[in-house]
Amino acid sequence: DGGITQSPKYLFRKEGQNVTLSCEQNLNHDAMYWYRQDPGQGLRLIYYSQIVNDFQKGDIAEGYSVSREKKESFPLTVTSAQKNPTAFYLCASKWTETSTDTQYFGPGTRLTVL
Amino acid sequence: DAKTTQPNSMESNEEEPVHLPCNHSTISGTDYIHWYRQLPSQGPEYVIHGLTSNVNNRMASLAIAEDRKSSTLILHRATLRDAAVYYCILRDGLNNAGNMLTFGGGTRLMVKP
DSSP: OOOEEEEOSEEEEOTTOOEEEEEEEOSOOSEEEEEEEOTTOOEEEEEEEEETTEEEEOTTOTTEEEOOSBTTBOOEEEOTTOSOOOEEEEEEEEOSSOSSOOOEEOOOEEEEEO | OOOOBOOSEEEEETTSOEEEEEEOTTOOTTEEEEEEEEOTTSOOEEEEEESSSOEEOSSOEEEEOTTSSEEEEEESSOOGGGOEEEEEEEEESSOOSSOOOOOOOOEEEEEEO
16 A cells, blocks of 8 residues: 555653654655644644755754655654654655645654653 | 634534635635645645635535635535544645645634534
């Protein structure tokens, strides 16, 4: 089945530790995105990538890093520099060759800092 | 991208139609109107989108005002599984730089049995 997967579903981290969230898609989408969602809030864009080996900062990139070595993978690292990392993290992907911008989202990873 | 305004929450009875409004008074001629919904503890899912004409699909209908300054998402027969946060988003069809979607607070739909 085609789709976008995120792992793990729940992640616990101690303060001061870096942690990497996985995002994989087999939809052959060019663009991939990472969003952060806090309780009761909308989504905020962290990073996005429109092509392999290239990515751009979103609205809240500080304390995060990404890589895009393969088309199907876009891992997000939450570094110790992120002051308040506890949140729900969502990955999305889409084709770039369309003007209608339908994004497909993964199931999310809930990160809790202990 | 232009901004949208939605009510924070709405209630509906099961098996009744639901009309979710969205105001976008600063919409430009090339902005598409997208609707996504997010069920509890899940990622958002695409519902429907349109430019000028009303649109129907298996999930919902989208009614777009003639001046395009507002739109309404219509769920013809609400079920308990439709309880979710519904986001109305504008996206410029000509500006593909980044192709990001800007999610506001959305409308939390509660469905009563």
